[in-house]
Amino acid sequence: MGLGFDAYEPTPVSGLPDDVSAIAAGHYHSLAVTSLGHLWAWGRNSEAQLGRGSPSPRESWNEPRRVEGLYEVRVRVAFASGVISSAIGDDGSLWVWGKSKRGQLGLGKDITDAVLPTRVTALLDQEIVKVSLGWGHALALTRDGKLFGWGYYADGRLGTIGKALEASPLDSIADKITSTIKDSNSMFEAAEKLVLQAIEKEDDMPIIWEPTLIEDMHDVDVADIACGLDHSLILCSNGTLLSGGSNAYGQLGREKSDLGLHPVDIQLRPISIASGLGHSLAICEHLPLEATKQEPSVVTWGWNQNSQLGREGQENVPMVVRSLDGEKPIFVSGGRVHSIAVTTKKEVWSWGCGRNGRLGLGSSANEFEPMLVESLEGFQVLGAVAGLDHNLVLVAE
Known part of the structure; x- marks a missing residue:
């Protein structure tokens, strides 16, 4: 079963089949896909994100169980956010379940919950290969490089999607809140009032209820996608990296603060x-002119309150994590305030906030730069993903 307690080092999850081939981590729940295409889930189930149909007692949430409603679907890969889960069948079909008032299910106007997996009919004629889920928005990538988006679209996190771009109520007053607090310590109450007023305005949220082709990407092949809490990253096949959404922490990685999707200021x-x-992460190749550096590097930018960038320097500018020089990263993932990377040596490195053992290093200490997760030495790591405050690591037996 799932642990039900804090784990300060990687600990086996019991109760799963021995042929797990892919993993996914939501904010507080986990998903595992087997080689037979069966999907298992455990963790938080307050929004029905475990796909168990009828209500289940809270004490059973940490027990891995097979997701109901997908018995006739051979699942290839799964993805999760804080409040929903999704699965892609081997035929490219997209299935979603959970609860989200911000349209993240993509099942149609005003549909905010699905207790069991439900197919996204708006994408029936598309072969989906990847989905990325933010706080209330979602992106889906097709086999032929098309990009669809849906959900909460404020701040241009979905680019131009047939609607006028507008700032979210919270982001539109961000500067005003900051200046209010700086003016006087006695102004904290006034700043709090501004935030509450902005939240009330979100009752009339800008939402796209069904997957819609993102117009900005009409003539561009998309290679990869990643959604943060309220921002999006889109990697084009030609190597251009675009960002859109909130830039409150510098997570867009660009000087241009215009709403919508625009190129990240990245040199690699x-x-x-x-x-x-x-915060945002990328594995980057160095340009041919940099003959002394041929191995890929991890590049980070954005929120760095707990050193989740793994480096010093200007936070809103994409910069290389130098302490990983000499390693060959093949995968990176980010949580709330921590980050992890997997290298060609099949090793896991972690950095940032260590609270509750989320770095897997045996303590709650923060790490300002990447540290090797030594307790995984001897295992062949096949993959690793970061949830909000936890990680899943898939290893070969």
Whole structure:
């Protein structure tokens, strides 16, 4: 079963089949796909994100169980957010379940919950290969490089999608809140009032209820996607990296603060991307002119309150994590305030906030730069993903 307690080092999850081939981590729940295409889930189930149909007692949530409603679907891969889960069948079909008032299910106008997996009919004629889920928005990538988006579209996190771009109520007053607090310590109450007023305005949220082709990407092949809490990263096949959405923490990685999707100010060539809650990560190739540096590097930017960038320097500018020089990263993932990377040596490195043992290093200490997860030495790591405050690592037996 799932642990039900804090684990300070990687600990086996019991109760799963021995042929797990893919993993996914939501904010507080986990998913595992087997070689037979069966999907298992455990963790938080307050929004029905475990796909168990009828209500289940809270004490059973940490027990891995097979997701109901997908018995006739051979699942290839799964993805999760805080409040919903999704699965892609081997035929490219997209299935979703959970609850989201921000349209993240993509099942149609005003449909905010699905207790069991439900197929996204708006994408019936598309072969989906990847989905990325933010706080209330979602992106889906097709086999032929088309990009669809849906959900909460404020701040241009879905680019131009047939609607006028507008700032979210919270982001539109961000500067005003900051200046109010700086003016006087006695103004905290006034700043709090501004936030509450902005939240009330979100009752009339800008939402796209069904997957819609993102117009900005009409003539561009998309290679990879990643959604943070309220921002999006889109990697084009030509190596251009675009960002859109909130830039409250510098997570867009660009000086241009215009709403919508615009190029990230990055000097290297990204080959894969990931996002934490408010920070962004990329594995990048160095340009041919940099003859002394041929191995890929991890590049980070954005929120760095707990050193989740793994480096010093300007936070809103994409910069290389130098302490990983000499390693060959093949995968990165970000949580709330921590990050992890997997290398060609089949090793896992982690950095950032260590609270509750989320770095897997045996303590709650923060790490300002990547540290090797030594307790995984001897295992062949096949993959690793970061949830909000936890990680899943898939290893070969």
